[in-house]
Amino acid sequence: MTRRIIAMFAALLLIAAGLGLYAFHLRNRVALEEQRLAQQAQVVPPASGPTTLVTLYVASDSEGSLRRTQENVALPQERSERARAILRALLSKYSQRSSGHPVGAGADVRDVFLLGSDTAVVDTNAGFADSHPSGVLVEELTIASIVNTLNANDPQITRVKILVDGKERDTLAGHADLRRFYRSSGIGQVMKETP
């Protein structure tokens, strides 16, 4: 009798431990799913506050060129925050379904650091590089659009370096060199501009 009670008690304990482990597993899965959904959320520039007309150089894969457009974007006061908001507006263009230059879900700019008066270091998230289409032209177009957009809205920015998750990477998606600084004066040679 006593042995049977002990066996039942042990079985109940095992079941309880199993359920606990399963609950722990479910909690982790939910957390990961939430994280994934947060990363995939469309990048939307801040919608509140007064807006400013900014210039965006939007890439087109089929034309292999950049198109200059203007858009109203709510901008913060601080210079590097403004640069980040403008780049997020650019990426939001690329995340639209009709984009002629899709850069992958969840692409975002984590931060923009300004070094001296002329250099911007753009820290993108992993989603930006990991899901970026691979190819020489498509990668160079992305970089050119970032550099030209920054320079158009803050002409003092003439050199741009791109990081991924705070770290230097060899290439964006296998081709475009991310180890170098890109000069806005050189981008003119890289990309033609369509009216």
Add this chain to the structure above:
Amino acid sequence: MWLRYPPVLAQSPERSQLSVYSPHAFYSVPLINANGQSYIGLVELLEPLGSVNAESDGKKYKLRFVAPGARELELQFHNGKDKGKVKGDNLKLPANFVIQDGRGYVPLASISEVLARALSTQIRFNPAARRLFIGDIGQRFTLELRPGAPSKLFISFDSPVNPTIATEPGHIRFTFRREPVLPAIDHTAYTDSQITGANFSEHDGVAELDVTGNVALMANYADGGKTIVVTAAPAPPPPPVAQQAPPPSPPTPQEKAPSQPQAPAGPRFLVLIDPAHGGSEIGAAISPTLPEKDVVLALAHRVQHELANRGISAGLLRNSDTSISLDQRAISANAARPALYVALHATSSGRGVHVFTSLVDQESYTSRDFLPWNQAQAAFLESSSAVAGSVAAELETRKLPNSIVAAPLRPMNNIAAPAIAVEIAPPGDDIADISGSAYQDQVAQSIAAGIAAVRGKIPEVRP
């Protein structure tokens, strides 16, 4: 007073240096001359291996050293005396200990014994070559000659290598400075009409493998950089004849190529085709089953075939599914001394064909005598642009959508020869068409015809 000395690793090139290889680091240590022989600083020797604290009052010298995860040990010496102590045990040096500017120096001839006692590990020291191996370290290699047309010498290592490669008529030399390459042979002779031998030597802190031949030699990397394949550089084919060569049959048309004549001693026009990516590095996923590395290798064979039809010799930098780093590609390409370098890429984005020339920062480029690695292409941009324009014109003739773009693309920036890159995108809505014969043939013909049209404007190169 205990002095903490800063590491002294970067030295002026005119001074003799000892190359030191350990499982944790490669570094060079300067040597000084004293008492008519070479001496080495103990701090400079031990600093990269652990924590060093040295004390000197001008007469006595005491050094404490702690390797990671090991116990502290002590070395004691006296200026002008040949007796010292290592870990409490007496040690007799072959010449007197020297203190200069507070730094302690032991005779170079004694470092094997000093280190073996201090570190309790295996030491291999070649004083004539100034190479020191600490611990169980060393990279051996094997040589395998496969006679044929062309003959191939496979030099296989345990892990990837990245030697400096230099060529001159009848020789291709691999210089290993950072790699702990150990002697496997002194001299090997081959009874082969193309590759005649290999000589290994150690000198001036480096290991050198000199492969000799009766023809101009070139090298390719294989097996992820663990194997170097030496072959005869392609010779100019005979003048084109009316009969067309048979179409290529990828993936191994080059392997089945007919016997090649010996390379001439005079200038030659060699196009080196570099199919991008390879091995584990697949490049763009054109589709789930079609990686960029396969598309460009097939295209490379077609371009090679079309060039041969126009009387232009072409070699492939990668002729199999092999991973090669960007720097290795540039080193191999520069060693082959091509008249033109053509990199091939493919993408699923966009349409048509994009022709790239290099975008190098020319602001600091001043001389043709010395080419900084990242600006090696600067001196050749004019010729490169001429080729790109000619290829684009041929694409236009065939009604293929095209564009010319300048981009800072590696390894093109590191190529010391006229260079272009060609990226093909699908011709229309169906991505699978990118690997279709009709489309690839048109692109290959455009590239070959474009090169042939400007051949006279590109200088030939003496191998």
